Amino acid sequence: MKIRRIASVTASVAAFALVMTACSSGGGNGAEASDSPAAEATGGSFSMYIGEPENPLVPGNTAESEGHQILSGLFTGLVTYGPKTELTWDGVAESMESSDSINWTVKLKDGWTFQDGTPVDAESFVDAWNYTAYSPNGYTNSGFFSNIVGYGDLQAPLGADGKPTGDPAAKEMSGLKVVDPQTFTVELTGPFAQFPITTGYTAFFPLPKAFFADPVAYGKKPIGNGPLQAETEMVPGQGITLARYDDYKGTNKAHADTVEMRVYTDVNTAYLDVQNGSLDIVDTIPPDAITTAPDEFGDRYQEFPSSSFTYMGIPLYQPRFQDKRVRQALSEAIDREAITKAIFNGTREPATDAIAPVVDGYREDACKYCTLDVEDANKKLDEAGFDRSQPIELWFNAGAGHDAWVEAVGNQFKKNLGVDFVLKGDLQFDQYLPLSEEKGFTGPFRLGWSMDYPSPQNYLEPLHSTKAFPPAGSNRAFYSSPEFEDLVKQGNEASSNEDAIKAYQQADDVLLEDMPIIPMFFGLTQTVNSERITHVNVDAFTTVDLAAVEVVNP
Template sequence: MTFKSWGTRLAAALLASATLVSVAACGSSSTSDNSAKADPNAIISVNNTEPESPLVPADTNEMGGSRIIRYLFEGLVSFDARGKQHMEVAKSITANPEATQYTIKLNDGWKFTNGEPVTAQSFAKAWSYAANVKHAEKQSSRMSVIKGYDELQKPGAADDAQLSGLQVPDDHTLIVTLNSPDSVFPTQISHQSFFPLPSVAYKDMKTFGKNPIGNGPYKFKSWTPNKNITVVKNPDYKGYRKVKNGGIEYRVYSSPDAAYSDVESGSLDLLMDVPQSEVKTFRTDSTIHAYSRPGSYYQGFIIPEWAQHFGFNKEGILRRQAISMAIDRGQIVDKVFSNTKTVATDFTSPGVPEHQKNLKGTANLKHNAAKAKELWKQADAISPYNEKFSLAYPSDGGHKPWVDAVCNQLKNTLGIQAVGDAYPTFSDLLNRVTDRTIQTPFFSGWSLDYPSAEDYMTPLYASESADGHGSNDGDYKNPEFDQALLKAKSQLDPAKRTADFNAAQEILLNDLPAIPLWCNNVSAVSSPKLKNVDFDYTNLPTYNTITK
C-alpha cells in the first residue's frame, strides 16, 4: 500500500465537511478585493498566547507554541486546508502488506535554516530523542507505535539510545518498523512531534527551543516573552506551503476582548478566536471582516479518575453519565455562543471522515434531565455525594460564561453545589494538570493535528498516553478500549477501520473519561486590508497565504 493512494481517499472524504464559509459585514469575502497590490514583505500580526515552554516540536502540546512550530518546521508529509495530503520531505511512503513496516524515501535538497541538510537521520534521531524517557518530552507517547519505544521508556536507557524500529541505510531512506499494524501511521507522521531536528539541537534542547532552527516556510526571528514572537519568510523552503507575506508576528494577549478591539482599530491584523462579548455581533460588525464555519476544535471537561466519587466503577460511571445528561448543550450553544459552536455527538469532530452522530451511547451526550436525576440517585444509593462540584477553567480564555451556564444546569438538575473554579491563566491550570495536583474536573480542549479520528483517541484516551506520557490528562485506562483502538488502526480498508473506530468510541461514550460539549466553529475576524485569509481543517489560519 502506498501512502499517496490512501491519502487521496481520505482527502475525498473530507471535502464535504471542510468547505470554508466567509462572512463579511459589507457582503464580500476578504479574498475578493485584489485591486491593491499585496506587499510581499508585509508582516502579518495575529493573536496568540505565550508558549508554555521552548519551541521544541515533540515537547509542545499547547496551542501557543504549536501554532508557531507548525510553520517553523516541515515534516515528511502535510495536509492542506481541505485535508488533501502533500508529500513534503518524503518522496514516497510504502507499507508492507501488514502495515507493520514503512519504507520512506526522502527528497533531496531540503535544508534547515542554518544550512544543514535534512536527511533520514534528522528524523530518526529526533524521534528517538522524543521517545527516550530521560528527556521527558510531552509528546513522547506519539513514538509508542515504533518498535523499541518500550525499551527507551525504561530508566536505564542510554541518553543517546535509538529506537530499534528505525533503520537508516542511507541519507535518503528511512525504514520504520512498528510494534503492531497501523494503517494510520502515514497520516500520524504529519504531526509536529515527527518533525526533524538539526544536530545543533542536541547540544542544549531548551536553548535551541528559545531560538529554533527549522526547515519550514518561516524561520525564527525573535521572541520577547509575554509580548510577541516574530517569524520571517524562509527563502530556501522547498515545500507546498508557499509564503505570500514577509512574516508573522504572534502577539500575546491575555484578553480576547483587547485583541478584538485592536482588530477594530487596525492595530492587529487577525484574531482567530472571537471573544464571548462579541459572538452576537461580530458577523455584522462593519469595521472588520468576519469568518464562520463548522470546525474541529473540541471542547469539554475532564473528570479525572482520581476525583472522589468519579472512579471508573459503577458509581463513578453513573455519575459521569448523569453529569453529561444534565447539560443542555444546544441551549448553551444558542444562548451563550450564538451558534458559533457545533454540539458534540461523539468524541471526534466534523473535521474528520469518521465523525458520527448516532452511535450506541450517543444518548449520554443528549440532554435528559429526568434520566440524569435517576442515574444520580442510583449513584447516591451506592455512596452519598456531599461534595462541591468544582469545574476548573482558565480565566484568560473567555470561558466563564459557559462554565457558569454548565454549573447552573448541574445545580438545577442534580441539586448539587456546582461552581466554576477560575485559574488566572491557561498555563496556571495546565501546570496543575500536568503535575496531577488538581483534584477537580477541569476544562479540556483539543485541536486536530491530522484528519483522522485516531488523533482524538490515541493522544487523549489510550493508556499509553496516560501518566504524563501524552495528553490523556485524566489518566483514563481501559484495556478494552485500547484493544478496540488497536484493531481499528490495523485495518487497511477505510470502511472497516471506521467501523472499528466506532466500536472504540462506544466504549468512551459509556465510560465518559471526558464530557464532550461542543466543537468550536471557525469564528475569526480580520482587518479589511487583509486578503487571502483561509482556515485549515484544524481551525487555524493558513498564515502563509495571507497578504495585505
C-alpha cells in the same frame, strides 16, 4: 494537518486518506486562494494574537494550539494536508512505501535545508523521533511513537508509585534505521496503514543538529525548515517575530516580510486591539462579541469549518468521580442546546459523539448520555451515593472566553441536580496544562481538541489510551480501559477503511459508556482581521496559514 504522488503510496494507504468535505464559508478576505501557492513575496508585516505556549518551541514537546500555531510556520513535515485535509506530498517526503503496512521505507526529496543552511536528511528525522520518544526528556508527544519497534526500551522502568526507578534500556528505537542521507526505514509493532497520514503532525517534524547541541537555547529561537524563520527569541508574556525564509523549498512560500506573534492573557483585549487597528488577526471571538462581529467587520469576519471538539474532562483520580454513573449523570444534567444558543449564538453544535463530524466515522447521537435527562441523572446520582452537599469545582483556563459557558454548566448542575458549584478559572493556559499533568484538578475541567491528522483514531488513542498518560500524551483524565485499547488496536491494524472505522466506533462506544470526558460542543473557527491584510485562511486543524497572509500596501 495534500495525494499528488499517489503512485508512491500503497493502495491500503490511499484507502485510508480520510477526506473531509469542509471548505471556507468566509467572505472575499480569505475565501480566495493566493494567485499561486509559490507567489512572489509581497512584503510588509502583520501581527496575530496567541495565548502563552505551554512549553519551549520544540515540535516533540508541543501538543497545544498556541505553540503549534508558531511551529506551523517554522516547519514542514514529511507530508502536508490539502484544503480538505487530504494527504498531499508537498512536504519533505518523496514517498513512503510498504508491502505489509508494518515495514515502511521513507525517501526524502533532495535540496531541503533548515534555516541555518544544514540539510534536512534522514538523520534529522530519526534523531528527532528518538529524542522525543526517550522518556527522561519528558516530551508531551512521546506517545505518538509508541507503535514503533523499540519504543518500550526508551521508557524508564516505573515503581509502584508510578515514578521512574532507573534509566531506559536504550536511547534509540530499534525500529528506526537510517539507510542513506535521503532514506530511512520504520518498523512498526503491527500493521498501521494510516502511518503516512500521521506524519504531517508536529510530533514528526525533523530537528537540525543545532537542537541537540543546545535544546534550551533552541526552544527559545527554533531553527526549522518551513516558510518562516524565527527572527527573535520567544519571550514569555510577549511573543516572537518570524521572518520569511527565502530559501524555503516548499510551494507555500511566505508573502509578508515578518509576522509578529503576540501573546495576550485575555482574548477580549486582543479583540479590542483588532477593533482599533493595532492588531491584525484574532482567531477566537469572545462570546459576547459573536453577535456583533459579522456586522462590524463585514468580509473581515470569517467562519471556517473546524475539527475542534470541546469537552469537560473528569479527573478519574478523584474518588468522587470514579463511579461512571456519576459521570453519566453530570453529562445528562447539561442542556447543551440551550448553552449554544444563549452564549454562542448558535455557532457551536452540541456534541453527541467523541469524534468530530468532519472526519469519517462520526455518528450523530452516538452518546446516549449527551442529551438532557434530568430524571435519569438524579436517579444515577442517588444510586451512586453521590454527596450533593459538597459543591463541584469546575476548572477552565483564564482569559480565553470560557467563563460564561462553564458557569452556565454550573448553574445547570445546581438547578437540575441540586449540587452547587465553584468556578476555578484563575490559571493561564501555560499554568493550567501542567496542573492537569500533575493530577491537580479537583473537578470537571475544560479542554478542547483539534485533530492532528484526519482520522477518527486521532480522537481516541492520543486522548484516551494509557500510553497517552501525561507527560507522554494528552490523556489528562487518566482514563484506562483494556477493552477500549484493544478495539483501537484492531482499528489500527485493519486492512480496510471500513473495518478500521467499525473498530474505532466500537472503541468510541466503550468510551462514551465510561464517560471519562463529557462531550460539549463541536465548533467553527471564527476570525476577524484588520483592514491591513487579506488572505486570512484557517484550516480544519484550526491553524492560520501564516505564509498565505498578504499585507495591503506594505
